[in-house]
Structure formats: structure tokens, C-alpha cells
Amino acid sequence: MDGKPLRLIAAADAELGIGLGGHLPWHLPNEFNWFVSRITAVSEPGKKNMLIWGRYSAVNPSQPLPNCYRVCLSRTLRCVPPGADHVCRDFASAIQLxxxxxxxxxxxxVWVLGGTHVYQEALKHPNCEQIYLTNIMACFNCDTFFPEFDQKIFRLLDEFPGIPGEILEENGIKYKFQVFQKVSRRQI
Ligand SMILES: NC(=O)c1ccc[n+]([C@@H]2O[C@H](COP(=O)([O-])OP(=O)(O)OC[C@H]3O[C@@H](n4cnc5c(N)ncnc54)[C@H](OP(=O)(O)O)[C@@H]3O)[C@@H](O)[C@H]2O)c1
Structure with missing residues (x-):
């Protein structure tokens, strides 16, 4: 494969809702900590992951994100926003970096952190190998959604190393970590 492996990561409710008014619709600190642990995990000291997000999906700049090179996508920003290392004008330039x-x-x-159109572009990219999608088992009022994707191409794994398989609960909300793996054309 030319280029780096690319993964999407999100938490979505029962209707694939991911956001409301520029924020997450839920408060799930342990789920968020798990997200941070995934995107900051590297195989050895000195290595980094690249994080790519659209301008409205920025992680709080005060959130420590060790081992990460952080790229914000924007066609309008004139300087690098707090919490980012670089701004790119389009998805392809970010991947190329x-x-x-x-x-x-x-x-x-390369971890893609959203929002909707950035996920859409990532799903189409040939290096896209996995979707880490926490299933929030409830319906929230949302104005932003994770894109529909073909589950014949991205198959839900029964189990995955390091991913808790059981249903978890926080603040009265049940959720489950899920990993979808892209299958090769021969397996479809
Ligand atoms: N639940 C989750 O896991 C999750 C994950 C991510 C986000 N969210 C939520 O989703 C919402 C934000 O997502 P969103 O879809 O509304 O917006 P977004 O993708 O975060 O930001 C949109 C902006 O990003 C820039 N952008 C996006 N794609 C680009 C591209 N290909 N090239 C250049 N710039 C690009 C543009 O900025 P300019 O206008 O400056 O050009 C665009 O207006 C928030 O509510 C957030 O909390 C939830």
C-alpha cells in the first residue's frame, strides 16, 4: 500500500447522529478517554499519528494529545488554530503530508476525526482500512451525522484486540465499541 493506513473514529447514536450545535450531544468521559487512548497509541517512542479534522471538529486545545501531529482542514483559516500543528486546504493535501x-x-x-464531509472523503480513500465507531445505544437530538457506509465493504468485527466487547454504561447511557474492517474486493 502506498501511503499510511487511514482510520476513521467516531461515536454515533442509533441514528448515526454525532453532533449538535457544534458539540457532542452526550457527556461520556470514559468513552472520550478511550478515543484519546486510541488516537495517541503508537508502537514505539518517537512515532506519531496524524489526526485530521474539519474546523468544527477540533478537540479542545487544552486536551493533551501526545504522539500526534494535528491537521485542521479549512479553506478559510489564515493561520493555524489553537490545538493544531498545521492547516490544509483539502483532504488530499493532508493525506499527502x-x-x-x-x-x-x-x-x-492517519486518524480522521470528522466531521461529516471529512468522514465521507476518508471512506472513499483507498488507504481507509478501519472504522472505529462507538455505538451510542440511544437517540439524541443531532444536527450532524456520520455518513452511511456499505457494511458489505466495511464488516463489523466480532472481536478486536484491545477493544472491550461488552456493553458499557456511563451517565445512564449504554454504548459499545465497534470496529469495522474493510474487506478486500475478493471477499465481497
Ligand atoms: N461524535 C463524534 O464522534 C464526532 C466527531 C466529529 C465531530 N463531531 C461533531 O460534529 C460537528 C462538526 O462536524 P461538521 O461536519 O459540522 O463540521 P467539520 O467537518 O468539523 O467542519 C467543517 C469545516 O471544516 C472545513 N473542511 C471540511 N472539509 C474540508 C475539506 N475537505 N477541505 C478543506 N476544509 C474542509 C471547512 O472549514 P472552512 O469553512 O473554514 O473552509 C468546513 O466548513 C460538531 O457538532 C462536533 O461536535 C462529533
């Missing part, structure tokens, strides 16, 4: 010096030797995984 990860495969070119000086970052190419360092970056292990």
Missing part, C-alpha cells in the same frame, strides 16, 4: 518528508518516517496511522 503524512507520506512526504519530514513526517513520512514518523507517522504511523
Amino acid at each position: 503524512a507520506s512526504l518528508p519530514p513526517l513520512s518516517d514518523t507517522i504511523e496511522i
Whole structure:
């Protein structure tokens, strides 16, 4: 494969809702900590993951994100916003950054953090290998949604190393971690 492996990560409710008014519709600190633990995990010291997000999906700038190179997508920003290391004008340029010096030797995984259109572009990318999608088992009022995707192409794994398989509960909300793996054309 040319380029770095690309993964999407999100938490979505029963109707694939992910956001309301620019914020997460729920308060699930343990689920958020799990998200942070995934995107910051690297195989050895010195390695980094690239995080790509659209301008309204920024992680709080005060949130420590070790081992990460953070790219914000925007066509309008004139300077790098707090909490980011770089701004890119389009998705392809951000992906390309990860495969070119000086970052190419360092970056292990490209994690796409949303929002809707950034996820859509990532799903179409040939390097897209996995979707980490927490299933929030409830319906919230949402104005932003995770895109529909073909579950014949991205198959839900029964189990995945390091992913708790059981239903969890926080603040009275049940949820379950899920990983969808892209299958090769021969398996479809
Ligand atoms: N539950 C979850 O896991 C999750 C994950 C992510 C986000 N969210 C929620 O989703 C909402 C935000 O998502 P959103 O879809 O509304 O917006 P978004 O994708 O975060 O931001 C949209 C903006 O990002 C820039 N952008 C997006 N794609 C681009 C591209 N290909 N090239 C250049 N710039 C690009 C544009 O900025 P300019 O206008 O500056 O050009 C665009 O207006 C929030 O409510 C957030 O909390 C939830």
C-alpha cells in the first residue's frame, strides 16, 4: 500500500447522529478517554499519528494529545488554530503530508476525526482500512451525522484486540465499541 493506513473514529447514536450545535450531544468521559487512548497509541517512542479534522471538529486545545501531529482542514483559516500543528486546504493535501518528508518516517496511522464531509472523503480513500465507531445505544437530538457506509465493504468485527466487547454504561447511557474492517474486493 502506498501511503499510511487511514482510520476513521467516531461515536454515533442509533441514528448515526454525532453532533449538535457544534458539540457532542452526550457527556461520556470514559468513552472520550478511550478515543484519546486510541488516537495517541503508537508502537514505539518517537512515532506519531496524524489526526485530521474539519474546523468544527477540533478537540479542545487544552486536551493533551501526545504522539500526534494535528491537521485542521479549512479553506478559510489564515493561520493555524489553537490545538493544531498545521492547516490544509483539502483532504488530499493532508493525506499527502503524512507520506512526504519530514513526517513520512514518523507517522504511523492517519486518524480522521470528522466531521461529516471529512468522514465521507476518508471512506472513499483507498488507504481507509478501519472504522472505529462507538455505538451510542440511544437517540439524541443531532444536527450532524456520520455518513452511511456499505457494511458489505466495511464488516463489523466480532472481536478486536484491545477493544472491550461488552456493553458499557456511563451517565445512564449504554454504548459499545465497534470496529469495522474493510474487506478486500475478493471477499465481497
Ligand atoms: N461524535 C463524534 O464522534 C464526532 C466527531 C466529529 C465531530 N463531531 C461533531 O460534529 C460537528 C462538526 O462536524 P461538521 O461536519 O459540522 O463540521 P467539520 O467537518 O468539523 O467542519 C467543517 C469545516 O471544516 C472545513 N473542511 C471540511 N472539509 C474540508 C475539506 N475537505 N477541505 C478543506 N476544509 C474542509 C471547512 O472549514 P472552512 O469553512 O473554514 O473552509 C468546513 O466548513 C460538531 O457538532 C462536533 O461536535 C462529533
